[in-house]
Amino acid sequence: MALGGTLACSYILELPGASLIPPPEPDADADDASTIPDGPSPFDGPRSAPFCASRTEPSLWCSDFDDEPAPPVTSLGTVSLSGAQLVLSNAVARSTPRALLASVRDGTDAIAAVTQPLGVDPDGVTLSFDLLVSAWDTTGAQLSQIELAGPAERCVVRLDGSAAAWAITQVCGAPGAESARETTATPSPVVLGRWQRFALEVAFAPTPSVTLDVDGVRTSAPAVAPLQRGAASVTVGATLVPAGSVTLFQDDVLVTSP
Numbered sequence: 075m076a077l078g079g080t081l082a083c084s085y086i087l088e089l090p091g092a093s094l095i096p097p098p099e100p101d102a103d104a105d106d107a108s109t110i111p112d113g114p115s116p117f118d119g120p121r122s123a124p125f126c127a128s129r130t131e132p133s134l135w136c137s138d139f140d141d142e143p144a145p146p147v148t149s150l151g152t153v154s155l156s157g158a159q160l161v162l163s164n165a166v167a168r169s170t171p172r173a174l175l176a177s178v179r180d181g182t183d184a185i186a187a188v189t190q191p192l193g194v195d196p197d198g199v200t201l202s203f204d205l206l207v208s209a210w211d212t213t214g215a216q217l218s219q220i221e222l223a224g225p226a227e228r229c230v231v232r233l234d235g236s237a238a239a240w241a242i243t244q245v246c247g248a249p250g251a252e253s254a255r256e257t258t259a260t261p262s263p264v265v266l267g268r269w270q271r272f273a274l275e276v277a278f279a280p281t282p283s284v285t286l287d288v289d290g291v292r293t294s295a296p297a298v299a300p301l302q303r304g305a306a307s308v309t310v311g312a313t314l315v316p317a318g319s320v321t322l323f324q325d326d327v328l329v330t331s332p
Contacts, residue, residue, distance in 0.1 A: 125169040125326040134192045134199070135308065135329040139172050147174075151190040158186035160311060168204040168269050168325035176311040177209075177321045187311035189221075194306055196331035201308050202273040203327040207266050212318030213237045219313055220276055224304035227253060231276050231284055231301070232313065239263050242274070242286045242293060246300035258295035262288035269325075277332070278303055 125138035163175035176186035219232035229246040246254040273287040282297030
């Protein structure tokens, strides 16, 4: 278990899945185009304006983890940590210099997540983010989620991963009494070593619905009957890894509402 501020670049060499990092390219001869690499490593983030600072449209929450100086993880929200590591890392980032790293090594019911209350009762919520999976040795893991606390029940709409593919899970219930659970498989596989853009959305008009976009590929699911508007919060990272090893880099988190 570890909780800290930033992580040095060299740490990625110690992570599970480090074999995904390509070896350094030899120096290219300017007169020999055949020696010029095709493109950057999938671990390289583009050098651009900070993600949140470049946005002009309003949002409920935006975090690119790039503030200077680097903030403590606890400043992002309520941290849940058990048998895992959650840090701001400059080893890999979609928007430089850093991203949120959640790492579980041979965990049992491990958690590495941070929750941000939104302070609103919205008409709908879209949680979008970039995710790079560095290691994935598990038959199932529960990742980022939207939570809506209604007057009688609490509902969670969550990104899940099986051994090979992504899924949407909806769970509703009161303390000690689950009233609904529905998991919808997607055609999008769990991909290692490449940034992907996710958008998990709960909408209430014209009818309640749930969607998950993975690099623009959409999976839709009817909302479970108890799902309704309520006080909203979002959680990023790994909310539960029952068993196995998982290493995730998450960046450019954006939460919007209609």
